[in-house]
Amino acid sequence: MSDMEETEGHPGPAVPHRVIGTPPPSPRLLGSTAVADGGDGDGDGEVAEAEGAEHIVGLPPDDPRVIAHAKRVERIVAACFTFAFIAGCGFIAAYVGLGVHTVDKTLRSNLALGTSLSLALVALGLGALLWVRHLMPNVEVVEERHELRSDPGDRQAFEGYFKEGTANSQFVKRPLVRRTLMLGTLPLLAIPVVLLRDLGPEPGTSLRHTVWSPGRRLLVYGTNQPITPAEFSAPGQSLTIVPEGFTDNPDALAKATVTLIKFRPGELNIPTTTAGDTLIGTMNWTVDNIVAYSRICTHVGCPVGLYEQTTHHLLCPCHQSTFDASTGATVIFGPAPRPLPQLPLTTDAQGYLVAKSDFTQPVGPSFWERG
Amino acid sequence: MSDNFDVPKALSGTGGWLDDRFHGARGFRVLMRKVFPDHWSFLLGEIALWSFVILLLTGTFLSLFFVPSMSEVTYHGSYIKLNGIQMSEAYQSTLNISFDVRGGLLMRQIHHWAADLFMVAIIVHMLRVFFTGAYRKPREVNWLIGIVLFTLGLLEGLFGYSLPDDQLSGAGLRIFEGVLQGVPIVGTYLAFFLFGGPYPGNIVIPRLYILHVLLIPGLILALITAHLFIMFHQKHTQMPAKGNTEKNVTGQPFYPYFLAKGGAWFFFIFAALALLATFAQINPIWLYGPYSPVQISSASQPDFYMGILEGSLRVMPAWEWNFLGHTLSFSVLIPALLPFGLILTGAAFWPFFEQWATGDKSFHNINDRPRNAPVRTGVGMAAVVFYGVLWAEGANDVLADFLQVPLYTITWIARVLVFVGPVLAFIITRRICLGLQRKDAETLLHGYETGIIRQLPDGEYIEVHKPVNEEGRAVLEAKQVPALMPPPGSEDANGVPAPTSRGVLGKARAAVNRAFAETVIIEADGHGNGHGGDGHGPEIVVGEEEHEAVGAPGSPAQLPSGDEDA
Numbered sequence: 001m002s003d004m005e006e007t008e009g010h011p012g013p014a015v016p017h018r019v020i021g022t023p024p025p026s027p028r029l030l031g032s033t034a035v036a037d038g039g040d041g042d043g044d045g046e047v048a049e050a051e052g053a054e055h056i057v058g059l060p061p062d063d064p065r066v067i068a069h070a071k072r073v074e075r076i077v078a079a080c081f082t083f084a085f086i087a088g089c090g091f092i093a094a095y096v097g098l099g100v101h102t103v104d105k106t107l108r109s110n111l112a113l114g115t116s117l118s119l120a121l122v123a124l125g126l127g128a129l130l131w132v133r134h135l136m137p138n139v140e141v142v143e144e145r146h147e148l149r150s151d152p153g154d155r156q157a158f159e160g161y162f163k164e165g166t167a168n169s170q171f172v173k174r175p176l177v178r179r180t181l182m183l184g185t186l187p188l189l190a191i192p193v194v195l196l197r198d199l200g201p202e203p204g205t206s207l208r209h210t211v212w213s214p215g216r217r218l219l220v221y222g223t224n225q226p227i228t229p230a231e232f233s234a235p236g237q238s239l240t241i242v243p244e245g246f247t248d249n250p251d252a253l254a255k256a257t258v259t260l261i262k263f264r265p266g267e268l269n270i271p272t273t274t275a276g277d278t279l280i281g282t283m284n285w286t287v288d289n290i291v292a293y294s295r296i297c298t299h300v301g302c303p304v305g306l307y308e309q310t311t312h313h314l315l316c317p318c319h320q321s322t323f324d325a326s327t328g329a330t331v332i333f334g335p336a337p338r339p340l341p342q343l344p345l346t347t348d349a350q351g352y353l354v355a356k357s358d359f360t361q362p363v364g365p366s367f368w369e370r371g
Numbered sequence: 372m373s374d375n376f377d378v379p380k381a382l383s384g385t386g387g388w389l390d391d392r393f394h395g396a397r398g399f400r401v402l403m404r405k406v407f408p409d410h411w412s413f414l415l416g417e418i419a420l421w422s423f424v425i426l427l428l429t430g431t432f433l434s435l436f437f438v439p440s441m442s443e444v445t446y447h448g449s450y451i452k453l454n455g456i457q458m459s460e461a462y463q464s465t466l467n468i469s470f471d472v473r474g475g476l477l478m479r480q481i482h483h484w485a486a487d488l489f490m491v492a493i494i495v496h497m498l499r500v501f502f503t504g505a506y507r508k509p510r511e512v513n514w515l516i517g518i519v520l521f522t523l524g525l526l527e528g529l530f531g532y533s534l535p536d537d538q539l540s541g542a543g544l545r546i547f548e549g550v551l552q553g554v555p556i557v558g559t560y561l562a563f564f565l566f567g568g569p570y571p572g573n574i575v576i577p578r579l580y581i582l583h584v585l586l587i588p589g590l591i592l593a594l595i596t597a598h599l600f601i602m603f604h605q606k607h608t609q610m611p612a613k614g615n616t617e618k619n620v621t622g623q624p625f626y627p628y629f630l631a632k633g634g635a636w637f638f639f640i641f642a643a644l645a646l647l648a649t650f651a652q653i654n655p656i657w658l659y660g661p662y663s664p665v666q667i668s669s670a671s672q673p674d675f676y677m678g679i680l681e682g683s684l685r686v687m688p689a690w691e692w693n694f695l696g697h698t699l700s701f702s703v704l705i706p707a708l709l710p711f712g713l714i715l716t717g718a719a720f721w722p723f724f725e726q727w728a729t730g731d732k733s734f735h736n737i738n739d740r741p742r743n744a745p746v747r748t749g750v751g752m753a754a755v756v757f758y759g760v761l762w763a764e765g766a767n768d769v770l771a772d773f774l775q776v777p778l779y780t781i782t783w784i785a786r787v788l789v790f791v792g793p794v795l796a797f798i799i800t801r802r803i804c805l806g807l808q809r810k811d812a813e814t815l816l817h818g819y820e821t822g823i824i825r826q827l828p829d830g831e832y833i834e835v836h837k838p839v840n841e842e843g844r845a846v847l848e849a850k851q852v853p854a855l856m857p858p859p860g861s862e863d864a865n866g867v868p869a870p871t872s873r874g875v876l877g878k879a880r881a882a883v884n885r886a887f888a889e890t891v892i893i894e895a896d897g898h899g900n901g902h903g904g905d906g907h908g909p910e911i912v913v914g915e916e917e918h919e920a921v922g923a924p925g926s927p928a929q930l931p932s933g934d935e936d937a
Contacts, residue, residue: 095473101449106469110476114649117477118642125638132631139628142614142621143406145606145736148509199564206569207552207559221665240665248443248457251569254545254664295665300549300684300703301570302542305667317669318546319685320768320778333779335684335702337691365549366691366700367559 073134080127087120207370208362210243210256212355215348217244218260218292226352227260229288235264236309240295243355255363257295257303258343259314260353261325265289267312270328270342280361281328285344287353292343293329294363297321299336301365314340337366403626408609412499414636418492421640422485423595429482430584436472438464439534439580441573450657458536458661461576465535465656480648486528487653488644490676493521501718501751503738505608507731511722513601516594518719523591525676530583532654532674536576539654541662542671545570546684553703571664608738611849613842617736670768679758682765683710686785710761714754721750728883729853730870742811743850745804746886752800753793760788808891811847814839852890856881 059066094112099105150158171178217226221240224247232239239260246252268289272282285291293314295303302318312326321334329340341363344356362370390396407413440460446453448463449470468475497517500506506514529547533540548570551562567574606620615621623629647653659668673681683706690701725747726732741748763770764785771778818838826832839847857869859881871881 098473100473100475101471103450103470106449106476109473110480111649113474113477114645118645118649121638121642121645125635125642128631128635128638132628132635136627136631139623140621141404141406141624142619143404143606145618145620148605148734196564200567200572201563203559203563242665250571250664254570257665299689300546300553302545302549303665303667306669317667317671317768318542319681320782321689331689333782335687335689335706337689337700337702365552366698366703367552367562368555368557368697368699369559370698371693371696 070135073130077127077131077135080123080130084120084123084127087116087123090116091120203367203369207255207364207367210358210363211246211249211252212243212256212343212358214355214357216355217348218242218258218345218353218355219244219247221247221257226350228351229290229347229353230351232260232262232290232353235262235267235289237262238307238309241292254301255296258292259295259304259307259340260290260292261307261312263289263291263312263326268326273328275361278360281339281342285342285356287345287347290345290353291325292345293323293325293340294343294359295340296364297336298331298338298340298363299334299365304340403624405603405625405629406606406620406622407625407629408607408620408622410610412503413607415492415496415499417633417636418640419489419496420595420599421637422489422492422644423591424637425485425641425644426482426489427588427592429478429485430588432478433468433475433482434584436464436468436475437461437534437580439577441536441571441576453657453660456661459576461534461536462656462661465537469657477645477648480653481644483532483653484644484647484651486531487674487676488640490521490524490528490674493517493524494676497521497718498751498755501721502741502748503608503610504735504744504747505738506722507735508722508726509605509734510601510608513598513605514722515719516598516601518715520591520594520598522715523587523594527583527587527591528674528676530579530587533579534576534583535654535656536662537656538659538662538666538668539656539671541571541664542667543673543677544575544662545664546681550684550703550707553700553707555697555699555704571662606736608736611737611740611846613845615737615845617734620736670772672766672769675762678762678765679710680707680765682761682763682767682785683707685767686761686764686782686789688786710757714758717754725887728880729887730856730884731853737849739851740846740849742804742807743852743890744887745801745808745889748804749797749801753797756792756796757789760785760792764789805889805891808850811850812891815844815847850890853884853887855888856884 091113094109094116098109098112100109166172218241219225220227221242224242226244227239241258241260242253243256243258246256268283268286268291270281270283270286270291272284273280293304295305297304297316297318299316299319299321302316304314304316304321304323306315306317307313307325308315312324313332314323314325314329315321316334316336319335321336322332323329323336323340324332328342331337331339341359341361343359345353346356348354386396438460442460443457444460444463446456446458446463446466448454448466450466453466465479468479470476500514500517529543533544533547548562548566551565552558554561562570565575565578566572567578607622609615609620609622612621623632660666672678684703687702687706690705692699692701739747741751764782767781767785768778770776771781774781818836821835821837823835824832825835856871857863859869859872859877861869861872863869869877871877871884
């Protein structure tokens with residue numbers, strides 16, 4: 001409406017007011033229709049100008065419409081704060097009255113506590129906002145920025161004191177004192193780092209080995225039962241395997257967990273591969289078309305948890321490194337730099353699947369000393 | 372207002388007592404009249420501040436019940452589905468906070484939502500500061516503090532959500548350990564020292580706990596204090612508007628306006644977080660189960676602020692270098708260091724780079740409108756796209772499932788987009804900025820289109836244009852264009868060769884300077900076409916000749932100069 005007044009008696013239809021840059025404050029939420037809105041709340045930025053809701057453009061503060069407006073806002077603000085009080089009491093009542101200890105009760109308690117807390121906070125915020133925007137006069141202040149740089153006099157005085165102090169300290173004049181001081185503090189700076197040494201043991205060769213050893217049985221994760229090739233005869237099946245004796249040892253499991261996969265005859269074709277003198281993959285390590293691969297991804301160590309029967313793909317759900325289980329877990333996609341190590345398998349006297357040896361190469365993510 | 376009242380004796384007495392001892396009236400007098408400019412974008416940093424306050428409040432509550440221990444226990448608590456399951460004490464105590472402490476679930480969820488909001492607010496606040504050039508002299512140090520705060524917030528969040536020792540966060544910790552191992556030379560030692568031996572060990576949760584509740588929040592608190600103090604001391608920047616100059620600050624005084632508005636804002640943010648915590652479940656650790664290194668769930672996503680690291684790991688091809696008995700794993704190192712390194716060090720160096728490129732050493736207290744700095748805005752958008760692509764790639768499995776596109780296709784798209792996207796973003800953004808500048812120049816020149824079509828006596832239809840009012844003009848004319856440096860080989864009055872003459876670096880500087888100085892100028896014939904590198908601001912041309920071409924300013928209907936209504 002005020003926009004129309006600004007068009008300076010322009011003949012014809014009203015021209016929409018276009019705002020460029022920061023728009024002026026939004027129209028008053030509670031503005032009565034009888035009171036004209038300035039539409040120009042950001043003012044012209046001169047000194048402390050009073051022009052605001054209570055002072056609604058052009059109307060003197062003692063105008064009855066202004067007083068009525070303020071009275072109404074006052075009541076609404078007071079209602080907000082009273083409501084916050086009631087909601088806050090509601091929170092305490094819900095705390096006292098509603099128990100927890102089951103999922104249903106917890107959710108009910110959470111709903112009651114959360115709703116009452118939110119309402120109390122919203123009411124407080126709303127009350128404060130209406131208060132500042134409608135009851136306080138819209139004072140705008142222009143302040144001069146002071147120069148951040150110090151006066152030349154101060155700078156000079158500082159320089160003078162600094163030179164004088166440095167000269168008095170003899171810091172420059174006596175290099176022996178200066179250098180031995182620096183020497184003396186050097187170890188103290190190193191001590192905090194040195195003290196961290198006992199945070200953990202040296203890695204040694206522990207990343208190169210797992211707890212698998214010749215004859216150690218493969219146990220099915222979850223039931224912790226050993227398994228025979230005959231029990232694991234359905235082609236396409238896969239199982240998560242943990243080493244016997246370490247089923248509750250997270251440190252051991254973080255490296256030694258294995259995925260066991262059964263193939264149809266002829267589907268499994270692991271080429272014999274070596275790295276230097278070390279044999280790292282061969283059909284000879286499989287038993288009855290059953291192959292065991294490390295479950296720990298060679299990328300950053302997530303368990304390679306997904307197996308797709310039809311394509312024989314092992315997929316790590318963390319970063320989607322994909323391995324072809326039928327060809328020695330070679331990498332076919334993703335960031336993993338090398339195949340999943342193969343665990344040599346055999347059977348023991350009772351016919352259970354056991355490890356023929358430990359992995360012949362380090363499992364899991366790359367590390368500097370791996371080579 | 373003008374109504375006077377007597378200050379109650381208790382208040383004035385206490386005030387006097389304190390002032391006798393601390394000389395406080397002087398400082399508080401300044402504080403109470405401190406001017407804070409008003410703009411919606413200035414509230415973004417405040418969101419981060421208030422989120423941090425809420426984090427401290429809820430975090431203190433949680434620390435009263437949380438047990439940072441990895442000792443194995445058998446659960447017999449209220450959540451029956453996990454009855455009899457082996458778990459760490461940390462996980463058990465988190466279950467107890469959720470199901471046995473009244474208000475515990477609410478506080479946990481507010482805490483987690485507040486952490487996410489804290490990081491969102493920091494990011495959006497930094498974008499605001501960047502795109503408006505608010506980091507320019509004298510505010511470079513506060514910009515650097517902000518970057519450190521962002522990094523600390525990231526670590527604080529990572530360590531915090533790892534504490535419950537659930538399956539999801541455990542996977543995150545495993546990835547963290549795997550990345551740590553990939554660091555050349557010292558990586559294995561770093562991992563063994565942090566975890567107190569082989570992964571996962573039994574000490575890492577207590578260690579992360581003390582970092583999470585003491586060391587990092589302490590640093591954050593100290594830096595926030597410094598950040599606010601510097602902001603207070605240097606006074607806040609303001610947006611271009613009528614009456615705003617580089618030498619003044621316009622706004623409302625701290626007491627009572629900013630205090631009341633800030634308080635209301637705190638309540639609203641707290642309310643929003645409480646509503647989220649009530650109706651939007653977050654981190655339901657009881658559904659994930661206790662951590663086991665054997666298990667993993669698909670579609671494991673970290674909290675959003677770690678998404679870019681996760682996406683970088685996913686997008687990376689398998690590159691590794693084995694030499695002399697050592698392994699250098701680029702497929703871990705590059706994603707872990709490069710994207711964030713590029714963005715954060717890039718951001719840290721940007722203010723100084725810009726000063727070097729523009730030769731502008733003056734103080735800036737009025738913010739730029741993003742369109743008026745096309746190179747900066749373009750580079751910012753390039754960074755946003757770079758970040759966005761890697762962030763989205765962090766959820767490539769979810770995207771593949773949602774869009775029904777093969778997973779590897781998504782990754783390949785990301786691999787291409789991460790390079791192409793930022794370049795395109797830069798080019799497009801720069802064009803848009805120059806286009807908007809042209810529109811501004813046009814608006815200054817001819818006024819804005821009113822949408823009113825009138826028929827002239829000779830039958831021609833024209834659209835009525837209305838001149839910009841003073842407020843609008845002040846905004847449009849606030850454009851500052853960096854000066855073009857003297858070309859290589861030239862000398863100043865004293866015979867000193869121009870800085871652009873100094874070898875390869877000088878040539879590069881001249882080229883970058885030309886890009887920064889590019890702006891839209893208005894030709895004398897009134898057509899807002901063309902832009903060039905001669906560094907003239909539009910106001911020169913506008914002020915001298917344009918009004919003649921289009922009629923007196925302020926006339927109710929101006930005839931357009933012809934090119935658009937024909």
